[in-house]
Amino acid sequence: MLTISRLVADPALGLRIVTPELAERLSAEIRWLHTTELPDPSRYIRPGELVLTNGLWYPRVSAEQFVDALVRAGAAGLVFGLTAQTPALPEELVALCIARDLPLVELCIGVPFAALTRAAARIQNEVLQAELTATVRRGNALATALSRGSGAVGVLEILRGDTELPLLVVDRRGRCLAAIGCAPTAEQIRLAAAALNRTPPPLEVDLLVAAPSPLYLVEGAMGEIDAGLYCLEPAAAMTAADREALDQAARFLSLEVTKQQAVQAIEARFAAELLEMILSGPGRTGEVSQRLRAYGVPDGSLAVFALAPADEDVPLDDIADAAGAIFAAHGIPVFTAAGSRDVVAVCPWERTAAELPIFAGELSADIVRRASARRIVIGLGELAAVAGLREQLVRAREVCQVLRAQDGPDTATFADIATHRMLLGLLDPQVLNRFTDQVLGAVRAHDARARTELEHTLRVFLANDGRWGVTAAALHVHVNTLRNRMARIAELTGRDVDRLADVVDLFLALTGPQRG
Template sequence: MMRHVLTFRALLDDAALELDLLAPGGPGDTDREVLWLHNTELPDPSPYVRATELVLTNGLWRDVAGAADFVAALRRARASGLIFGLTETTPTVPHDLLDACTDAGLPLASVSIAVPFTAITEAAARIQGAARQEALAGLVRRGNALATAISRGGGAQGVLDVLRRDHDLPLVVVDRMGRRLAGAGVHPDFDQTAAHALARRPPPLEVDLPDGGHASVFLVEGAMGEVDAGVFCLRPMADLTPEEQDAVDQAARFLSLEVTKQQALQAIESRFSSELLEMILSGAARAGEVRDRLRAFGIDPAGRLAVITLVVGDGPRRPAGSTDEVEDFFARRGVPAVVVAGSQDTVVVFPWHDDAAAIVTLAEEVVAAMGARFPDDRTVIGIGSVATDSAALREPLIGSREVCQVLRRRSTGSRVGTFADVGTHRMLLGLHDRTVLRRFADDILGPLRSHDGQHGTELERTLRTFLGNDGQWSTTAGALYVHVNTLRNRIAKIGELTGRDVSRLEDRVDLFLAIEADALG
């Protein structure tokens, strides 16, 4: 289909305009798009002529300006060319004007006396009108095709396939996690470059390619208006025509529908998987629900199951994309797994047919993969014992989480551990019902909290600091900024309210376990 674009050539090809090309300008000059027409008789029209406008003149300026100066002014304004209107007094184009245009490489044509400038303007309006109608029809047609591709499950690749029917552009779609959603033929490091660009506020219009050059960026927004992905055209923005920019921008807007859909599905899957942990921790009461939920994830609940818990980084929240990286790790190995993201940790439940020791090797591979993806963040993994079936998952789950927390508190040593490696009282507490732990903690710490609330004291903080400093009086007093005698008076009051004497080991253990149970409950 012929594309309607206003060019000098399009006007020359209209026989009714009786245009005669006298100076062709540079190669392809007459085929370049023209912004509009500008009629002028000023000796220096450069302040008023817009870039790529086609200038029309009868030469009335010749009484006050030379042809070379007039053409130089058109060149400064970046005009597309010149049409000289012949008159009875100037029946031919002046030789000095033809020479000036030829020397400057500016296209020049003459129009006969019988054709007014208004006829040229009307012809230009018809061409531009046809172009706008064609662009609108293309926009609607492509929009329908994009909607069809998404509704039929074509995803991001389907969107690019529709776009490539009209434009031969090198395109890649990458989300803010650095995952390739569609496209190929780019440097292996490009996905991370794209993710870093999308994380910037505001995101750039172009990014540097790892192997040189520039890529233009078209943002894909999710349901909440956040930038969730980008369409990257591996060409600078300046090299794209307005039509190409509009087409890619339209595709990016349709991709936002796909991203929103995926976000909704991920939210449902996240809720679906997080409920599994609640079911497991509830024990026998919800054993049947655990079996059904695992089957929904394609996991045999009657088979042996492994549980690992990992934490990435030392911040209060997981790095963005860490859970996705874990999912990708198991997906690449063809292992069906339930990946549950908490506020800090990530729990993975998956079938396991090898011996328990082999889980350590797998966990170390996960650590290596996370290290490659998040080189600035430390990853630790706690491994629970292998469960014989879904009914036996509670203890391995609790164990893996507690091992993970112990490893996280250690600044050195292995990043992967099992119950045998880091056995601790917290795991024993974790096996008890949370309601029981809550009651135990409240029975001992409740009187301290009541006293603190009524009298403005800091008995609970004093106890936590004292036990945290292994019962060292001077160190604790210094940490609390009080005299040792003041600390002794506080400890005596704590003993009076709780019925526990910190000088007796069994009483100190009770107080310590109450604080630990409080954290777990």
């Protein structure tokens, strides 16, 4: 860039720095050169310009007035050209420039200001050429990295050759696609993703304590913002070259994100087709086996998992991604597919069947951490060959939905919950609510109106397997009182506890949702 120090470094110009103590100002970028002999040129000088003068104003105004005018205008510095009439710098000018923090440079007699202008133009041209060369070189390197499949990580590695800034790439789903020069925290990644989902996304995000972090938006295939390139340094710490490099990298990252979206769409379609083949039954065993081998899953003993989040707002794609990464970390090839309500995973299982629930528990806990979910439930099928996958998959998915509807264990097999609770768990909650209201509605209304405890009495009676004496003792009432209560329940419900079918109705209604 064009600076006073760079001009002074040209020996042909005959420049001498008079204020070396202002080293920081001497190395600051200057916009251009401005020649003037006006007593007050402040109206014509742009901020950042280097002022050239022979001091013809000196007889009309004091050095203090002239220097103050330059300071008001925001001049980058002052070059005083010596002449036969002024062969030496005015002494007061040096002291004033130091006091006003204005760099002062002396130009020897005989060197015209035009020489400085030509030198500045040459330097600017060299800077522009260097920037263009750097942009072309970086563009070629970025294109090569993406063509070789280096992804977002490869893009940041290319940037590392031009800047030492800590960089982070995050997508809208809160996944860290790449990071270099930093170790982002979970909270920083969360804030970064949240910013991308705002409309419109901000240009800076509060990821740092000291100052906001600059954000460079990365567009996907449909022109929507799908990711962001963040610099984990304040914008003030970035140079113009840094900003240009990051802006260029963001455009190349858009190509990578678009490519990944296309690949993910193909993979999702491929996975959905395989899932349909499995569910179609053993008639397509050969095709299923061939497709599974494409995922690295060989024939043999296969384990089937059905995974789902307890929180509806956790995307199933995030669950699938986390599960795939965990299986890979264990060195287990796996096929995963995100359905409408769960994620299916099929993998070879060479360990014992007893170890499968243990692994499922660890898998659930790991996904909770990776996907920032409150709870992940996993239904397990029994070990099976390819021909038996359909039955085990259906069972695993049924178990998964039961676990999701209940506050019980996070993992289970079909055998673990093959009771009335599984059937209730598979029912639509509205259907179960209507059934409960039909059976117990009158009892609950009576309790609310008369302040009785008929529903509680019924619960204790059934919990004690219909034993009159044990129930009466548990309720601290006489057996006759208990019989009167049960008779009143029979009147209100139309169901007699001496008939098995009626007991089943009452028991299932009590097992359903309770009114608080």
